[in-house]
Amino acid sequence: MVEYYSICLEEDGDVSLFEKFITKHSKHNYEKFNHIMSWIKWIGNRYAAKLEYFRNEAETADASALPPVNPNWQPTFVEWDDESQSGETNNLRLYTFRVNEHVVFLFNGDIKTAATAQDCDNVRPHFRLANKLTELLEKSFGHGIKLNDELTDIIVDDDFELNW
Known part of the structure; x- marks a missing residue:
């Protein structure tokens, strides 16, 4: 079983980064x-x-x-171009922080239109924010955030704030 979390930025009120991803891309x-x-769902349940x-x-x-990278893993996605009869893999990216096999933070993302996230105007801001949040969360473990004894859930101190 996997527990999923997200982050609400102060300027977004009670709307998490993942909720923003859902709102935009589900439509x-x-x-x-x-x-x-x-x-x-598959990662979480299977x-x-x-x-x-x-x-x-990116390596850094x-x-x-x-x-995931492997387009043959289930569940699969192939978008067909009727003119060329060729398939494309999913270029929508959701940025995440995988704490361990049981805890994952879900952030935001967009359609990737360049070879690298750093070169794509759509995903670059989401990619950079996800990396910054991941860095801050990693530093916060043991200082306001900790994993439970089974390493399957996080515990956040009542007065904890994630500060830039």
């Missing part, structure tokens, strides 16, 4: 969004959050992304 990129949601199910978008990045 505008439904099939790609549904593919990522299927992976979240596989556990193993490292190989998360996409590394702390955050990772969904969907």
Whole structure:
């Protein structure tokens, strides 16, 4: 079983980064969004959050992304171009912080239109924010955030604030 978390930024009130992702992409990129949601469910209920199910978008990045790299893993996604009769894999990215096989933070993302996240105007801000939040969360473990004894859930101190 995997426990999923997200983060609410102060300027967004009670709306988490993942909720913003859902609001945008469940309407505008439904099939790609549904593919990522299927992976979240499969990872959560069947596989556990193993490292190989998360996409590394840069060697120096702390955050990772969904969907996984291998397009042949279930659940699959192929978008067909009727003119060329060729298939494309899902280019919608959801940035994440995989704490361990049982705890994952879900952030935000967008359609990736360049070879790297750093070169894509759509995903670059989400990628950078996910890396910054991942860095801050990693530093916060043991200082306001901790894992329970089974390492399957997080415990947050009542007065904890994640500060830049």
